Amino acid sequence: MTEQAGMQEMYTLKTIAETLNTSNDLNLMLDTVLGKLLELTGLTTGWVFLIDAQGDYSCVADYSLPPALLHHDKEPMRCGSCWCVNRFRDGRLDNAVNIINCKRLEDAVDHQWGDTHDITHHATVPLRSGEKMLGLLNVAAPGKEHFSDSELALLQAVAYQIGSAMERMRLYSAEQRRADLYVRLGEFSRSLGVTVNDCNSGDDMAKTVVKLLGLHYDWPFAALLSQKNGSFMVQAAHAHGKSEMISTSGLSPEVENRMYRVIDSHRAMVLSTTDIQDVSAICNNQFPMSVLASGLAAPIPLSSPGETAVLVVGLGSANDFLQADREVFDALAEHITASWESLRLVYKRRELTRLEERNRLARDLHDSVNQILFSLSLTAKGAESMLAGSPQLHPAAEAMKDIRSLSQEALKEMRALIMQLRPAGLESGLLSALQEYGTGQGLQVVVHRTGMRSLPQSIEEGLWRIGQEALNNVRKHAGVPSAEISLQLSDQEAALIVTDRGKGGAKRRETLPSNSLGLSIMRERAQSLGGRLELVSSSRKGTSVTVVIPLPSESV
Template sequence: MAKSGKELLIQKEIAVTLNQCVDMYEMLEVSLKKLLELMELQTGWIFLTNEANSYKLAAYQNLPPVLSDNNFNRLTCSNGCYDCACLQLYWEGYLHKAVNSIKCVRLEEAMIENAGDTRNLKFHASIPLTIRGRKLGLLNLASLEKKRFEQKELLLLESIAYQIGTAVERIRLYEEQKKQEVDSIARYLVDYYKDMDRLNRQLGKASTRQELYKVLMEELSSHFECWPKIALLIEENNELLLRATTHGKETKVLNEKSFSSIPSIIHKTYDEKRILQNHQQPLYYSSLKTWEKCYSIALPLETNEKKRRALGVLLLSRETETFSDLEIEMLEVLAGLLSMAIEKTYLQEEWEALLVEKERNRLARDLHDAVNQKLFALSLTARGLQKVTTNSNDMVSEAISDIQKLSQETLSEMRSLIWQLRPQELEREIGTSIQEYGSKLGLQLDIHGPVNLKLPDKKEQALWRIAQEALNNIKKHAKTNEGNVHITKTSSFVEMKITDNGCGGASENQHSIGMKSMKERAKEINAKLTIESISGNGTSITVTVPIQNGEDKE
């Protein structure tokens, strides 16, 4: 009774091992060891085979030394599959069930060759591991004391062999599934990085932000169809602006689009600079289509500096499932590429501005060294002629006087032009610079504003150019030589208002170069430009520049 209980316990342990283990060789080793204990045998080994008539030693217990010598050379498939009677019978289809005693060719050859210790073993029992006609392997058991197995023992061995075969097939299917998963992930990674490389090259070709947003959305909608809903939000002047969207194949690139109800996931990602996910949350953007409940992920876009600065947020949405860890790692790469591309466009814009300023300085220098000097010489020549021809014909004297007057006016305008091209005055306070420029134009200005107005160079330069154009308009068109300049600075904006009491009648819809220039300069710094001009009541030009808290000279 005690022996029967022990046998049942061992059989249970074998069954548990076969059902739970996912490592092929561990499962076979443990099962073989327990089976030898159950059957009170000394030696055993298992071959695993395939349909190609090859085999390999998969597990063994207490082999005779002659079989384990030389790295198990005698148990290795080296010259085809017909070096062993048990395997030959198995492949030829004669071994369908447990065979009590098969003479082992390997052990017999070792005895003839006196190759080593065989422990006097000559025979072994062989039990096929065959499931639904599929040949999976062969179980061999031997013991010097055990000459024959009883029928019930053979039946037990066949039962356990069937369980082992089933476990082998299960683990093979599991390994094949894992291999397919690995292959699938590998294909996904290869395709993803291929798409990332193409996207990176396309982003690198974009020279402006609008072009960049368009390229990004087109590439994502064409090659990353797993994210059918995409929104790109960019930080400008401490405000998130919706710059581009994709819904299926429909892509929109927006020039100016702010909205009041930004989903909280975007706000949190922007503020906390970390990736966040929403699970089946509805998305709605004002003035856009309503999006169904989606699985969304928001990726922060930021500079690659030590002190990271937020650039915006990329929002991806789909209706199927949350984003996996692998996808998130990939999306971090995408966010990094996009952030670098946005930084590149900023640097490109700054570089172009520097080139424009450099060209302005060159022109100013050339005008000063060439044209300005010649005008000055012409003025001196006219003055000398006037003295020499004092008693000459009145018409000649008058013509010489006109030449001198015209040359002096042209010289004055040339100096003003040079001054505009090369604004050294911005090294001083902008109000003082505006006052000096007005004096050069012959204007009397009443200026009010902070003594020390600190702004980034780009914004201060734009304000200065707008002020120049406004003063030029007073000089040329207002029929007055008086004006007022009010500059106000708060924590969120700087406002400059230039007014005159002239004839008015200007319109901000005029297509003059001056009006167009002021609008373009205001747009470059995301400023708001307002022109009010009623005929007979003067003109008022107001420019409002948004700033960030504590914004100072760059």
């Protein structure tokens, strides 16, 4: 190489290096550097292919293409294959090489797509950064059929510079993406913190989470999957700016196994195209599943023992920063888990507030109305005694007797109401509390229990209230001094059965119709817990009240 040629090569490399540092936009950089390279080397035409790990290529930059390659919106550059792309896919293209008879130009001539400007050959140079292969740089000129070793070496050096610049830009864009995602995470957390106290149930929380994800992030699809009866169901989903209706069908066994692996890993995992499209498919939407190229899934531990939900988002094909999304998605899952725990504490505070209010009301009733009724009963009894001592029965004596009887009955009702407002004895178990309550009502209560497992506080208190009302009905209407209570526990449900051998039948219907307040309250309590209540009454066999409540899964 002559000194002048060496100086020209150094000048070319210097100019290319300066050009590569003028922009952080990949397409603009490639267009600019390609034009500068052709100007310095005396070549006229060039193009750049980027090729991904799956072997799919795209022409991201071109300069002065002949009309034959511009046919039908550059169709020859977008479709088909050629020798250089095939060798790149096979891993056999390591250095700059001469290409004989470019297949894309040959096809253009065969199909008469236009003038080729007498270009038949081009040089192909792989773009790489270290061991990472990125794509191809192709350059050509009219009538040029061979590139010398020095020309190929220069093109190789320029390709290394371009590859390094592309990797630098990728890292820069990834950091920009990561920073942007963390900013969105802060906004998401603030919005979730404001709205979490307005959620009245886990379903409300799930809908709020996916809605805020759609609002603050550019992920095209988001869903929250919950475990129910040993399988996963979509609890809430959000796509193309709106919440989606969920179908009753479940996930495929393969995707369910992947969800369990996500739970076991305790970290965010990447979902394949098939996995994320399977999750999206069970939502009743018109969402184009082809938009979802991959996805992310992360576990969300819930407050109930042994229950873990899975948060899933779908990523579009244009997302090239999967690692940044995965890192932020992990942090996002932790924020949602903390908010779910905050919601549980809100429930606890509300429940404590209700208990305190019931206790306050019970104390006020005991200190005011209860004492007044007790005084009224004593006064009526004293007046009845005074009137009974007269020689002739006073007309008001019978009235005093009725007043005393009514006041004692009202006192008993008030004490039962106070007991309902301020439950005592649940610490020793539901059956013990009901047995003690029945004894206080003058009933002999026999209890039975089958199965062993813990009951959530809300379910235990609901069964306690229903059992109280059932025992009250036995005392008021059955006409017998005894009742039997059975609690049957399984992995899936709890059944509380209160039976008596009282009047039942038609007489019971007169005093306890299906629309009675007490029975309506019991039914509402059972339905609020997701259960059902059944009443069976017979003049021969008495009355049986059965309430069945589904139970959440319990950890081993």
